[in-house]
Amino acid sequence: MMLIIGMTLEQMQKQVSDDYLLLSRYLDTLSGRFRYWADRAKDGESTSVHWKSKNGNQWETILVKCKNEVSMVSFTWIESSAGRFVFKAQMTLHGYVLLIFIPHFFRRYRERMNLGNKQNPMQIIKRYLKKNRSGHTTYKGDGKMEITFEDGVGLGLVLGLRTRLIKTFITYDMAFDNQAKRFNESEEHRKMYSEFGYYNDEAMAEMRMLGISDKEALDMMKEKYSDLFTKNEK
Numbered sequence: 744m745m746l747i748i749g750m751t752l753e754q755m756q757k758q759v760s761d762d763y764l765l766l767s768r769y770l771d772t773l774s775g776r777f778r779y780w781a782d783r784a785k786d787g788e789s790t791s792v793h794w795k796s797k798n799g800n801q802w803e804t805i806l807v808k809c810k811n812e813v814s815m816v817s818f819t820w821i822e823s824s825a826g827r828f829v830f831k832a833q834m835t836l837h838g839y840v841l842l843i844f845i846p847h848f849f850r851r852y853r854e855r856m857n858l859g860n861k862q863n864p865m866q867i868i869k870r871y872l873k874k875n876r877s878g879h880t881t882y883k884g885d886g887k888m889e890i891t892f893e894d895g896v897g898l899g900l901v902l903g904l905r906t907r908l909i910k911t912f913i914t915y916d917m918a919f920d921n922q923a924k925r926f927n928e929s930e931e932h933r934k935m936y937s938e939f940g941y942y943n944d945e946a947m948a949e950m951r952m953l954g955i956s957d958k959e960a961l962d963m964m965k966e967k968y969s970d971l972f973t974k975n976e977k
Contacts, residue, residue, distance in 0.1 A: 756841055756903070762796040762802065765797070766804070773792065786808055786810055787809075788808050789807045805872060817832055827864060827868065829843070845910055878897070879891050887899070887900060890909065895914040898912075908953075
C-alpha cells in the first residue's frame with residue numbers, strides 16, 4: 744500500500760526507507776546515463792528521473808551539475824486536501840534521516856522568497872529541493888530544531904531518532920537579526936514563532952493530519968532523545 748494520510752509515523756518511516764533502498768539500486772543502474780549527462784552539462788544545469796516504487800509511491804530524483812561533481816536529491820510525497828506532504832531521504836554524518844515537510848512550509852517558502860504565483864506547487868517544491876540539497880542542523884535543546892540552507896532556515900521538530908518534521912521557512916534576515924536574543928529568551932522565542940506563523944492554525948491542522956501536535960511531539964521526545972537536542976548535524 745502506498746503512503747497515505749492516516750499511517751503512523753513508524754509506518755511512513757519504514758515504507759520510505761524500504762523505497763529508498765530500492766530507489767538507490769535503480770539509480771545505480773543509470774550511472775552510465777548520468778555520467779554521459781554530466782560530461783555534457785554546464786555548471787548549475789539539472790535533470791530529473793522519475794521512479795514508481797512497488798508500493799505505488801512516486802519518487803523524483805533531481806541531479807544538479809556542481810562544477811566537476813553531480814549532486815543528487817530524491818523525494819516522494821503524499822497528496823492531501825491540504826497540499827503535498829514531502830518526504831526527503833537525507834544522508835547525514837549520523838546516518839539516514841527522513842525529513843517530512845508539511846505543505847505549509849512550501850507556502851511560506853513561496854511567500855518569503857517572493858516567488859509569485861506563476862509556478863505551481865510541484866515547481867515550488869522542486870525549486871526548493873534543487874537549490875537547498877543540503878543543510879546544517881542545530882538542535883535547540885527542547886525538541887525544536889533549525890536547518891540552515893542556501894535560501895534560509897527551516898524550523899521544525901525532532902520526531903524520532905531518524906525522523907524530522909520541517910514546519911515552516913524563514914529567510915536569513917528574519918532568522919539572524921539579533922538571533923541570540925530572540926532564540927535564547929523564551930518570551931522572545933514564542934514571539935518570533937508567533938510573528939512568523941510557526942504556530943498558526945494552518946500548520947497545526949496539517950500536523951494533526953499526520954497524527955501529531957507540538958506538545959505530543961515534544962513530550963514524546965523529551966526523555967527518549969534529549970541527548971540529541973544539544974548536538975549539531977550536517
